[in-house]
Structures are given as structure tokens and as C-alpha cells.
Amino acid sequence: MQQARERGVASEQLLLSIAEQLKMPLLQIARRAELSILQDSTEGLKEMQTTADMAIRLLDNYLFGTRLALESEYQLQMEPVSISSILYDTGQQLDAMAKLYGVELRLNLGGKFGPVMAHRQGLQSALVSLGYSLIEALPSLHTNKADTKLKLELAAHRCRYGVVAGLYSEAEQLTAEALRQGRKLNGRARQPLATLTHSSGAGVFVADAILQAMDAELKVSRHHNLYGLGTILHPNMQIQLV
């Protein structure tokens, strides 16, 4: 009973922060449209289309994440998936938006990875939600280095426990402490991740919820000299046995 209540509160918080997050793309589109009308031009149509598409995609991911948080019996079918294909698809979904924000997306798959066990849609949704939050946040995190290009790297690397797949950047503000504090403040503050982003950071918490439902965990991770968020995936032992 207590668990059910807690889950109810958790999903209420998730929904609130999602609603807050989705105001942004709508606001961006509305104001851009108004500007185009003022200028009597069709400039900005591409931008609006990109933003609208991203918002729809996010909404899909957020709804999926909320359903997982709400329904404890929601069984996720794990299957062998290719990390590189998931990261590649994530990149495809984020690319247009990244360009608008001046963020260069890079795919970095140092080494070959065998298939890992994951729920494809879940992992994809988590990474896209996470990616969007980071893209939105990056421009403000790099104000001191005005001339360096903003980069977001989709990467995977081996670790002791399996393969870590995640998103990485030069933002040193991405610390374990920030994530820990964020989880504590989620639902209690407008900006649970205030040191990372000006927004509500809903994408991070949606990714958190989805990964938890997959018995995985969103963790702060380092990749070469970059800082990021990722999750540990486990190789598909069956195929290896064969």
C-alpha cells in the first residue's frame, strides 16, 4: 500500500516536470511563428518543424516513462540489442534539434561490442530524453569558452560490469553529487538539477524512471576526459555460449 502511494507520488512528480518541460518547445514554436509573421517571411518554418517533431518524440518517450513508473506489473521484454545501432538511432532522433542548439553530435564506439540485453524501446526512449535535456543545457554550461564548439558524444565503453552506454560532454558540472541532489529535489523544486540546467530537467528523470524499470541505473560516468550520464548494459551471455 505504501509502495503504491510512493509510486503514485513519484509519477505525479514525473508528470508535473514533464508538463513543465513540454511548455518550452510549444513556447519556442509560438514565438518563432509570431516573429515570422512580423517579418512577413517563411524563415523559421524549418526550425518550427524540427521543434514540433522533437516535442512529439519527447511526449512519446515521457508517456512511456510514466507508464513504466505507474504500472509495477509492466513487464519489459528484454532482448539482445546492438549498442551501436541504438546509439546511432538516438543520434538520428536528436540530430536536427542539436543543430538548432549549436551542439555537435558525435558517435563514438571505441571497439566492437557484442549484443547486450535490453528493452530496445526503453533504452532508446531513455537515451533520447536524456540527450534532449543535455542539448538544452549545454549552451549555458560553456559560457566561459565562447569559441569552442559545443559537443555531445554518444559513446559506449567497457567497464568491469558490462558496457556503459551514455552521453558525454565537457560539462564538468555533471557530477554524481548533482545527480544525487537532483533525485532528492525532484518534485520539491523547480530546478532539481539547478547546477546543470535552467530547465526542470524532466528528461533526466524520465530516463531514470525508464532505466529503473529495466533494472538498470542512470549513473554519472566518465569517458576519456568527458563527463556524462549513462547506464551499464550486460552482454547477452546466451550468444556468447554459442
Place this chain on the structure above:
Amino acid sequence: MRQLVTTGIVLGRTDYGEADRILTLLTPDHGKLRLMAKGVRRIKSKLAGGIELFSVSDVTFIKGKSDMGTLASSRLIKHYGTIVQDINRTMVGYDLIKTLNKATEDNPEAEYFHLLEQAFEALDDAAVDLQLVQLWFAIQLLRFAGHSPNLKTDTAGNKLDIRGSYDFSFDDMAFTARPDGHFTANHIKFLRLIFSGNQPKVLQKLVGSEQLSLDCKALVQGLTQSVRI
């Protein structure tokens, strides 16, 4: 010229001349201390640490012949970093500083310093409700100024009834028994706990503290206004 050390919380800053600033600090031993910080103004990077807002520092200053000392050095003891990460908390924190500044003359007792420090502690804790901190703070100011209402007996002189309902009379600074009163025994017990100086962290643990805070807000605002703190 003597060098003195004290602990302080910055209440405000103003410019002086070309490159100097005057800091007003709340201290336990020297009340409100005004110190000249020389040559700091061109370094407009104060936000870098956010250090002046919601911090307790040890300051070393030189007391000259005039009213104002000169800041020699300062060492940060504690910075309540969580407060500035939340815009509502920042706003409330700043408001409390301003309220305390207005409510006190030049030489407030040490208890005001400790009050502000405790307020920062409470604000820094995400688990403590903001309304509760605001209510608690306003009540401590009333208490220090000697304006506590009667929370033991009602206006008819009877002990407050656990099943009764009451409204508050500002003229009598006490509760009056009323059939459809807005306040119950729970509210009065809650107020008693706050007026006895319990900390917000402790009060937060009470069941329904957030609702009780909300219910008592108007009452305490009325008290504050009626005694013109």
C-alpha cells in the same frame, strides 16, 4: 588601531568611491558591523562563488577612530549552497535577511545572529517546507520583540480546550472560543511549539505541519503587522 575577529553574515552592500564597497554584517558580538572593503568593486565576479549570499564568515577587521572599520580579511566558514540552487528558497532567504535588517536597530543581540544562521540551516534543507521556515522566522521575531500571544488561556480566561474551535482576537492577543472558529487545538499546539523556539527541522516532522503552516500564515502576518515589526 586594533585588529578584531568576529563571525558575520552579510546583510547588505553599498558602493563607496571608485573601487570600494561597504559591507553591513550581522554579528553576534558587535551587532550590525559596517566594514569598508577596499578595492573590491572592480572584481565584478562575485557570483562566482555566490559567497556573500547565505554565508557565515570569520572576518578580521581593523577598528579605526571612526564608526566604520576596515575589512582586513575574511574566511568562509559555511556557505549554505543548497539555498541558491532553488529560486524560491533564494527569494525567501533574501526576504528573511531584509526583514531582519528592517526589524533590528544597530545593536541587535546575539540571538538575532543565531536566528538568521538557523534560518539558513532550515532553508538549506530541502526536506523543510518553505512556508514553515517563513512562519517560524516571523514568530521568532515576534518572540524576541516580546510580542507573544497568549497560547494558554482564551479571552474568557479558560484553559484552551482540546476539542474547541477558536478565532484569534488581535486586540486581546489571545484566542476566543467560537463555534465555527478557524483554529483548533492542533493549530494552537503547533503555535506553542514554534513560540517555544523549536527548530524548523523538528517542526517539519509533525504530521500535517505543512497544512498547519498554511493555516497559521495569515494569523502570524496579522500579528506582525499589528505590532509593526
Place this chain on the structure above:
Amino acid sequence: MNVLLIEPDRLLVQTYAQALERDGHVVVVVGTAQAAIHAADERKPELVILEMQLVSHSGVEFLYEFRSYDDWQAIPVVVLSQVPPGEFIDSWGLLQGELGVKKYLYKPRTKLEKLLRTIGEFEQVKA
């Protein structure tokens, strides 16, 4: 007018800046409170447009710092924020008084046209 626009979102900032420029204003754009202090130091603005919800240091911290300098005391600040004004209702006096917020515009309810009209009013006052 020389306007300092403090807006963290890359897409929104471009839209707002273009609208202001089209209306004849000279706009300096920054995304954080720290950058805003530096920008104001480099070139004194005639008006500041401020989003309250920023990364790391909020608009409140910015105002606290901004208003502590004599030569910036008189510069009007117009808040254009996603934080509903109701959230600051308890501190409204402080916001309008010491922090010097002349107008509070709530983003979802503020079209570009309203923003430009509001900024325009300050220009007339200046003249």
C-alpha cells in the same frame, strides 16, 4: 535602446533578440547570471530583460548583485520568465522595491508584440 537580454534557451533567445532588433534596439545576449554581470560591466545597458530561472545562479542572485552597484541602480529590469509571478507573491515587495523589477512578464502569456510594447514604454519614459 541598449538592451541586455538574459535568456538561457538558445532558440528562444534568438527569437526574442531578432524581434527586439527589428524594433530598433541594440541587443546584447547572455545566458547566465555571471555572464550578465560581465556584459553589464563591459557595456552599461539601458534596460535589462531577465529570465529568473537560470542555471547555477538564479535571476534573484543576479538582481541581488546587480542592485548592489550604485551605477546600475537606476537601470530598469523587466522580468520575462517561465516562473509564474504567483510564486513570488510573498516577496513581491522585495522584488519591486530593492530588486527593482519594473515589470513582470510571464512567458506563456507574453507574445512578442506585448514584449515589444512593454519595452517601448520604457523608451518613451527615457525620452
